[in-house]
Amino acid sequence: MDITVSESIIINLLLLSSFTFSVYSIQDDFPTANLSTVWTNNKSALKNKFFSDGSFLRPVLLNTSNSSLGIPRIGCGFYQIRISNQFYFVVFVIQLITAEISIESRPPRVLWTANRNRPVGNNATLEFTSMGDLVLKDVDGSLVWSTNTSDKSVVSMRVDGTGNLILHSANDSTIWQSFDHPTDTWLPGQKLAVEQRLVTTAANFYRSPGYFYMELRNDSFRAYIVSNSSQLYASYEIDSVNTIRVENLRHTNDPIFVYTILVSEQNFHYIRLDSDGHLRHYKFENGIEVVVEDIFSWMLDDCDYPNVCGNYGICTNGQCSCPQGTNRDISYFTPLDDTKPNHGCVQTTPLSCANKKFHTFLDLENVNYFKFTIDLTDMDTESCKQACLEICSCEAAVFRSKNNISSGDCSLLNGLFSLMTYRDIWSAYNMKTFIKVEEPSLTARPTERSTNHLQRILIPTISILSLLVVFVLCFLFFGFRKRNAVASMENGRARREEDSIDQVSGNPKRFTYDELKSATGHFNKRLGGGGFGSVFGGNFDDGTKIAVKCLEQFGQGRKEFLAEVKTIGSIHHVNLVKLLGFCAENSHILLVYEHMCNGSLDKWIFSCHQDFTLDWRTRRNIILDIAKGLSYLHEECQQRIIHLDIKPQNILLGGKFNAKVSDFGLARFIDRDQSQVLTAMRGTRGYLAPEWFLNRRISEKVDVYSFGVVVLEIMCGRKNLDYSQDEENECLLHLVKKKVEEDQLVDIVDKRNEDMLVHGEDAAEMLRTAIWCLQGDAAKRPSMSMVVMVLEGVMVMENISDYSFLTLTPIQLPRENNASRSAPPFASILSGPR
Numbered sequence: 157m158d159i160t161v162s163e164s165i166i167i168n169l170l171l172l173s174s175f176t177f178s179v180y181s182i183q184d185d186f187p188t189a190n191l192s193t194v195w196t197n198n199k200s201a202l203k204n205k206f207f208s209d210g211s212f213l214r215p216v217l218l219n220t221s222n223s224s225l226g227i228p229r230i231g232c233g234f235y236q237i238r239i240s241n242q243f244y245f246v247v248f249v250i251q252l253i254t255a256e257i258s259i260e261s262r263p264p265r266v267l268w269t270a271n272r273n274r275p276v277g278n279n280a281t282l283e284f285t286s287m288g289d290l291v292l293k294d295v296d297g298s299l300v301w302s303t304n305t306s307d308k309s310v311v312s313m314r315v316d317g318t319g320n321l322i323l324h325s326a327n328d329s330t331i332w333q334s335f336d337h338p339t340d341t342w343l344p345g346q347k348l349a350v351e352q353r354l355v356t357t358a359a360n361f362y363r364s365p366g367y368f369y370m371e372l373r374n375d376s377f378r379a380y381i382v383s384n385s386s387q388l389y390a391s392y393e394i395d396s397v398n399t400i401r402v403e404n405l406r407h408t409n410d411p412i413f414v415y416t417i418l419v420s421e422q423n424f425h426y427i428r429l430d431s432d433g434h435l436r437h438y439k440f441e442n443g444i445e446v447v448v449e450d451i452f453s454w455m456l457d458d459c460d461y462p463n464v465c466g467n468y469g470i471c472t473n474g475q476c477s478c479p480q481g482t483n484r485d486i487s488y489f490t491p492l493d494d495t496k497p498n499h500g501c502v503q504t505t506p507l508s509c510a511n512k513k514f515h516t517f518l519d520l521e522n523v524n525y526f527k528f529t530i531d532l533t534d535m536d537t538e539s540c541k542q543a544c545l546e547i548c549s550c551e552a553a554v555f556r557s558k559n560n561i562s563s564g565d566c567s568l569l570n571g572l573f574s575l576m577t578y579r580d581i582w583s584a585y586n587m588k589t590f591i592k593v594e595e596p597s598l599t600a601r602p603t604e605r606s607t608n609h610l611q612r613i614l615i616p617t618i619s620i621l622s623l624l625v626v627f628v629l630c631f632l633f634f635g636f637r638k639r640n641a642v643a644s645m646e647n648g649r650a651r652r653e654e655d656s657i658d659q660v661s662g663n664p665k666r667f668t669y670d671e672l673k674s675a676t677g678h679f680n681k682r683l684g685g686g687g688f689g690s691v692f693g694g695n696f697d698d699g700t701k702i703a704v705k706c707l708e709q710f711g712q713g714r715k716e717f718l719a720e721v722k723t724i725g726s727i728h729h730v731n732l733v734k735l736l737g738f739c740a741e742n743s744h745i746l747l748v749y750e751h752m753c754n755g756s757l758d759k760w761i762f763s764c765h766q767d768f769t770l771d772w773r774t775r776r777n778i779i780l781d782i783a784k785g786l787s788y789l790h791e792e793c794q795q796r797i798i799h800l801d802i803k804p805q806n807i808l809l810g811g812k813f814n815a816k817v818s819d820f821g822l823a824r825f826i827d828r829d830q831s832q833v834l835t836a837m838r839g840t841r842g843y844l845a846p847e848w849f850l851n852r853r854i855s856e857k858v859d860v861y862s863f864g865v866v867v868l869e870i871m872c873g874r875k876n877l878d879y880s881q882d883e884e885n886e887c888l889l890h891l892v893k894k895k896v897e898e899d900q901l902v903d904i905v906d907k908r909n910e911d912m913l914v915h916g917e918d919a920a921e922m923l924r925t926a927i928w929c930l931q932g933d934a935a936k937r938p939s940m941s942m943v944v945m946v947l948e949g950v951m952v953m954e955n956i957s958d959y960s961f962l963t964l965t966p967i968q969l970p971r972e973n974n975a976s977r978s979a980p981p982f983a984s985i986l987s988g989p990r
Contacts, residue, residue: 202216211263213250217313228440230249233246234246243278244271246266265445266341268321288310290323298935342426368429379392382950435451459577469497470523470575481519507593516595517541522587536564544592545592552568553589554590667738672748684755692704704747704748729785734749752810754811762873769909770813772915775871787939798854798859799817806818807866843876860938871904872905873908925947931956
């Protein structure tokens with residue numbers, strides 16, 4: 157079919173400072189609203205429209221001038237994504253099948269989101285004030301978002317046919333428009349100015365920012381992934397007007413690229429940066445989002461994207477796998493989730509700087525990283541590997557040589573995203589990747605018992621057996637029957653308990669007691685303990701280091717035991733302690749965890765010894781790890797999980813001080829359609845959110861509050877409730893309140909470590925992040941995914957001017973002798989391995 161010039165639109169460059177593309181509007185009459193209008197987010201005020209994916213929409217403005225149900229419509233309104241009870245004010249495109257209220261099979265597509273960092277609930281309000289400001293407030297009246305256009309001569313607002321929300325003056329000049337505040341979608345007619353970004357939406361039920369962004373520069377359009385820092389994975393250089401030269405980081409001499417969009421009045425076109433880092437062109441046709449093109453697929457295939465297979469995963473022809481050693485040795489890495497290979501891999505034995513003599517490499521031929529940065533030149537493979545060995549933070553080395561010569565370039569990688577099988581047949585380069593792994597250290601096997609030891613066991617055993625025989629002879633008639641009845645009842649109860657454990661989702665491995673006794677050398681290396689038992693270190697035959705928790709009072713903590721096994725057995729995340737298995741054999745009840753060689757966080761941040769203090773970078777990474785683990789629990793599990801006892805004692809540290817959240821004995825599940833639950837007080841004094849003491853329903857925001865307290869303690873190197881201080885400063889929150897109001901937060905940064913003083917301003921900013929999490933009103937606290945985005949530099953946190961919430965009431969301040977006690981008063985039996 158012939159294509160006319162009017163049907164072909166080209167992405168063009170305007171004055172070398174912004175991009176735009178144009179298509180026909182799909183509406184002629186745009187919905188508008190006048191000043192002094194209020195919309196309330198509930199079903200009585202706004203008409204509900206339900207969709208088959210569990211989401212629903214409450215339109216505020218929606219074009220209805222065209223009676224045809226086959227034409228896409230643009231509007232704005234409150235949108236709930238699936239069953240989350242969280243709403244976003246969005247601009248959307250929709251094609252309705254029926255005009256009446258019914259369940260539509262084709263949900264809308266979100267084009268722009270106002271409050272992507274902070275969703276609102278039922279009965280939130282959107283007000284177009286008499287002063288010309290468009291304001292979104294949550295149900296408690298707190299300000300969530302605003303256009304800040306008061307007294308700027310705004311008279312009306314509308315949504316036009318390109319998806320632009322506009323506030324305009326009496327002469328129709330634009331005062332404010334959503335096009336100036338892009339999210340993840342590039343819309344028809346929208347200009348992207350220099351340093352403006354498209355930021356992906358996280359791949360979960362929410363519309364919070366994701367890990368990829370694209371940014372316009374004066375000379376290029378660049379794509380990044382964000383972790384501890386931004387890493388460039390593609391660059392699109394601007395050559396001249398109407399042309400874009402697309403450059404892949406691994407190639408040279410790329411062609412000139414001009415992208416053409418074909419348009420018709422029956423569909424709507426847009427470009428979106430998706431959560432997987434792909435930039436795709438879509439058309440909305442017959443109510444369905446259709447991919448027209450993955451725009452740069454001709455030069456970036458799936459394996460070229462940084463996180464296609466998760467951390468450490470290797471992408472080969474679109475398939476993901478974990479690194480393997482020689483002879484296909486798979487003992488060094490395991491999938492993060494066996495059912496989802498693209499979620500990445502974790503090391504079976506975490507790297508530890510203390511065990512450098514056990515460090516070696518997995519040699520991967522023809523494997524490359526998405527970004528090759530030359531760190532060292534003119535060296536051979538062994539020198540490249542040795543350079544990585546000498547740097548503790550180096551996790552892998554990539555070696556590149558040309559024309560099969562032995563000398564080449566070396567790239568040292570600190571932190572790994574996905575790797576890829578190298579397949580560029582046109583390149584003269586040979587690629588090799590060396591992943592640093594730790595060989596399990598050999599531990600002495602337990603010896604046989606000595607003769608004397610056997611005698612000490614046998615003599616009392618024989619005596620007891622003799623007494624039992626006498627007892628049987630004396631009470632043969634009725635004792636035998638009674639004993640049988642009791643044994644039958646006990647065996648039935650034991651079987652029921654064990655059957656309930658066997659039904660654990662996620663299927664953690666079940667070990668025999670003899671297996672664990674052998675692995676721990678007859679439980680001869682005690683790592684620590686708590687109120688319900690001790691933790692012992694050990695090794696499996698394959699070298700895997702373990703920590704075994706022996707529960708000594710199972711009868712009093714059966715419910716908590718099952719809670720932790722079921723919780724940890726069904727979730728897998730690099731920042732959550734890994735439950736390897738359990739044993740429930742007669743009276744022996746044990747939990748088997750991965751071993752965290754640096755123990756719990758509290759001994760590092762509260763230590764009086766100078767050698768045990770942590771530098772700024774380590775503390776920052778620990779905080780980020782905790783935030784990621786909590787974000788996973790709150791937002792990415794099938795059922796949301798509230799931990800309810802976040803404190804330094806429940807944060808475990810690996811060899812490189814990677815942090816993992818442990819102790820799920822008090823955890824509580826929340827269904828996706830619930831926003832809050834009512835439960836008995838749980839947790840530890842000093843870390844409990846105010847709502848616990850006000851008998852209010854609680855949400856995952858209680859974990860956010862506890863996280864805030866932990867961050868304060870990490871940055872300041874002291875406990876929140878510290879009775880070694882003078883009375884004025886015994887509560888850290890009170891001291892923080894005083895210092896933040898004086899703008900002197902640097903004064904309370906941990907002074908025992910010189911590096912913390914060097915990064916004093918950074919530490920003070922981290923304290924402000926903690927304060928953001930400590931707000932008395934739970935609705936004002938950020939979600940943990942928002943905290944992760946702030947820590948990774950993707951978004952900026954809200955400003956706080958009133959710090960009156962930084963106080964503990966007398967009911968929250970315990971006496972010294974129970975300052976660390978959990979509520980309820982008994983401690984969880986399931987403290988992770990220390």
